[in-house]
Amino acid sequence: MEPMSSSSVARTLSPVLSVLPTRALVDERFRVVVANLPPWFPVTLHSLHQSEDKDYWEAYAHYVSNDRGAVTVSDDASVGGTYTGKEAMGLLWSMRPVPGSRKDQRLRKVDVCTPIVVTISVYRGHVAEGFQEQTPMASVVTERWYMAPGVQRIDIRERGVKGTLFLPPGLGPFPGMLDLWGGGGGLAEYRSSLLASHGFVSMALEYLSTEQQEVDFNYFEKAFSIVQEHPQVMKDRVGMFGLSFGTSVSLTIAASSKLVSPRCCVCISGTHVYPLNKPLLEIYANMNKEADKKRLDDQNCIIWRDTILPIPSDPEEKIDVRRLKCPLLLVNGDDDQNLATVESAEDIAKMMREAGNEHLLTTLTYPNAGHLIEPPYTPHFRASNFIVHGTREKVVMLWGGQTKPHADAQEDSWGKILAFLRQHLYPSPVTVLKAKM
CATH class of the missing domain: 3.40.50.1820 (Alpha/Beta hydrolase fold, catalytic domain)
Structure with a gap:
């Protein structure tokens, strides 16, 4: 029997994406980990937010899983995307309007009684465009708050x-x-x-x-x-x-x-x-x-x-x-x-x-x-x-x-x-x- 290719293995596995904490203040770091991947497998992590003006903002980074089939954003280096290197919060600070958006926007929160909702997704391979036309392998919705409970x-x-x-x-x-x-x-x-x-x-x-x-x-x-x-x-x-x-x-x-x-x-x-x-x-x-x-x-x-x-x-x-x-x-x-x-x-x-x-x-x-x-x-x-x-x-x-x-x-x-x-x-x-x- 011939060994399975890495793409075939990827289709047989279910990658596990975790973002912790999923609910936090905007100045708190989160930890993003992808597990259950094949070793040395290329993936793209992508963040997406829709602003109160209904504009979409995104960031993305290219990673390669380690020998245990995992990617830890805070510990592993991005090799391409809207940021490179070891950047725990790059999926947030490198956000920019998606292609085709209105020019020269600034992202500011108006209603602080509601959170900034960000969807973190993992895609197969190193992707640089067309995220909305592709199906992610896994996604997690996170909330970022300016106003803590009780304020x-x-x-x-x-x-x-x-x-x-x-x-x-x-x-x-x-x-x-x-x-x-x-x-x-x-x-x-x-x-x-x-x-x-x-x-x-x-x-x-x-x-x-x-x-x-x-x-x-x-x-x-x-x-x-x-x-x-x-x-x-x-x-x-x-x-x-x-x-x-x-x-x-x-x-x-x-x-x-x-x-x-x-x-x-x-x-x-x-x-x-x-x-x-x-x-x-x-x-x-x-x-x-x-x-x-x-x-x-x-x-x-x-x-x-x-x-x-x-x-x-x-x-x-x-x-x-x-x-x-x-x-x-x-x-x-x-x-x-x-x-x-x-x-x-x-x-x-x-x-x-x-x-x-x-x-x-x-x-x-x-x-x-x-x-x-x-x-x-x-x-x-x-x-x-x-x-x-x-x-x-x-x-x-x-x-x-x-x-x-x-x-x-x-x-x-x-x-x-x-x-x-x-x-x-x-x-x-x-x-x-x-x-x-």
């Missing part, structure tokens, strides 16, 4: 402030956070809900939305006070978390407010060049006056980083970070094409050094990472559609970054951000128990 979501419409408050499970009291996104405006809840899943009361603040005609410095002070005054919040342990323009807001409040005092600040991909000394619409109007400094790349994506260069030497044109009295964590990517964040961080350090408060500053700069440094395993977007506030102009904004280094930056920075917050917001060393899914 409460509360709409805030108070004192003219709009936002969403997230409360961790339990009675508290807990440290608090005011969470600020950037110049795209509107309300993004996913980071705040994830912070609550890690033990922080967090309010995602809405500003620069189409419904709000104007907000100013006082709006952010009131928002901070709403978090601070909540009965489940430690009143003297409230911080601020800003990305992009949210950094300018956080630094201005921390340096200038006479009403509120953040215990610490985390600022991602931002600058001190935009002090909040005027209503936001006026600030944006002044920003748009620097349009002659904007550039286009060879794909007609807008490069905005030069608009704040050179960094002003006059302290009156910048947020006076010399007056900061709370710990500050700056997180930047050195390939940020939207803002000159590395140059800003260097000037912030210089100003604080001259004032004798540089000991409060921690700076993380990641090589080949871009502007949109998000929670771990979020797909990387080098460029995406963007509506310029004020002019309502629709453009494709170049954010920068290379996929693998950017993914590494997101995972590393998130762990350090949580450690920073625990160090400065909890009253004593504490073990924060992550809610089980």
Whole structure:
């Protein structure tokens, strides 16, 4: 009798695919294993997600089973696909729109009360296209959550402030956070809900939305006070978390407010060049006056980083970070094409050094990472559609970054951000128990 070929053996076996945990927070790693394969057998692992906009996103990687007929994604190297090498979470962070999709999309979760559903499948051979036309050997559906069980979501419409408050499970009291996104405006809840899943009361603040005609410095002070005054919040342990323009807001409040005092600040991909000394619409109007400094790349994506260069030497044109009295964590990517964040961080350090408060500053700069440094395993977007506030102009904004280094930056920075917050917001060393899914 002739020996069976590997393809014949594959047809007689039933590969076993496991993804554990199948239900987890978005910043948790999973373990993907394929067993019961022939030895040295080529397979493709594929991930598929349908976004809330009904667009499909996918990633895939090529593997060869070991001598025991198994593939373990965290231990074995991908030899091709949307990522290569040993990458435990590559099936998530290397996701991209399937061929034929709308261009320049960005994947963001809107309804945090529902999970990100991802189907992991294993296919025979090394496949690079046409996944929907083929039948996988095995599939597993996984759920990725921003909001852990027991986290409460509360709409805030108070004192003219709009936002969403997230409360961790339990009675508290807990440290608090005011969470600020950037110049795209509107309300993004996913980071705040994830912070609550890690033990922080967090309010995602809405500003620069189409419904709000104007907000100013006082709006952010009131928002901070709403978090601070909540009965489940430690009143003297409230911080601020800003990305992009949210950094300018956080630094201005921390340096200038006479009403509120953040215990610490985390600022991602931002600058001190935009002090909040005027209503936001006026600030944006002044920003748009620097349009002659904007550039286009060879794909007609807008490069905005030069608009704040050179960094002003006059302290009156910048947020006076010399007056900061709370710990500050700056997180930047050195390939940020939207803002000159590395140059800003260097000037912030210089100003604080001259004032004798540089000991409060921690700076993380990641090589080949871009502007949109998000929670771990979020797909990387080098460029995406963007509506310029004020002019309502629709453009494709170049954010920068290379996929693998950017993914590494997101995972590393998130762990350090949580450690920073625990160090400065909890009253004593504490073990924060992550809610089980």
